[in-house]
Amino acid sequence: MAHPPPPRLWNLPNHRDALQAHMHLLHKLGNAKTEANYHAYYQTLMKDGTANGATSNAHLTSSNVSFKTKCIIMKYRTGTLYNQKHAVLFKLSTSQTCPLCPQVDSALHILSGCQHTQIRNMITERHNLACRMILKAQQNRLLRIMHCLQRYRQQR
Numbered sequence: 284m285a286h287p288p289p290p291r292l293w294n295l296p297n298h299r300d301a302l303q304a305h306m307h308l309l310h311k312l313g314n315a316k317t318e319a320n321y322h323a324y325y326q327t328l329m330k331d332g333t334a335n336g337a338t339s340n341a342h343l344t345s346s347n348v349s350f351k352t353k354c355i356i357m358k359y360r361t362g363t364l365y366n367q368k369h370a371v372l373f374k375l376s377t378s379q380t381c382p383l384c385p386q387v388d389s390a391l392h393i394l395s396g397c398q399h400t401q402i403r404n405m406i407t408e409r410h411n412l413a414c415r416m417i418l419k420a421q422q423n424r425l426l427r428i429m430h431c432l433q434r435y436r437q438q439r
Contacts, residue, residue, distance in 0.1 A: 320391070322360065364390040 328334035342348045342356060358364040367388035370376035381388040383399035395406055 320362075322362065325360070359390050359394060362390065364393065366390055366393055 325334065325339075329336060343353060355364065363369075367376055367379045367381065371379055379387050381392060381397055381399075383402060384397055386392055386396065386398070389396075397403070397406075
């Protein structure tokens with residue numbers, strides 16, 4: 284019984300650069316903003332050793348962080364979080380001001396600067412949640428240390 288010949292393989296051309304240029308021209312996609320303030324600041328912290336890459340990126344592998352939240356974090360980090368500046372760029376709006384308050388809209392404004400009452404309450408709650416998580420982690424660490432000390436004392 285004869286086997287059919289193996290499928291013929293051929294080299295496909297790399298259209299990455301052309302596709303990226305096309306997407307950026309038409310849709311303003313395809314280029315992350317590495318000159319964004321967050322990116323520049325993070326790179327400075329990484330170079331001088333202040334930031335720990337494994338810790339500051341732990342949310343990417345954490346099962347406690349939703350996929351939607353991970354997407355928002357990455358958009359903020361790359362300067363692609365949608366705001367009024369993007370709306371003007373995409374010709375979907377004529378004003379760069381925040382729809383809720385009279386300030387100029389930006390990613391930083393959305394995440395921590397909007398003075399609208401509802402947003403301010405959300406920011407306060409997010410801050411409180413972060414504080415509770417830090418406190419819980421510290422308590423767990425303290426409990427582990429106390430447990431280790433008790434075992435050490437029992438072994439002596």
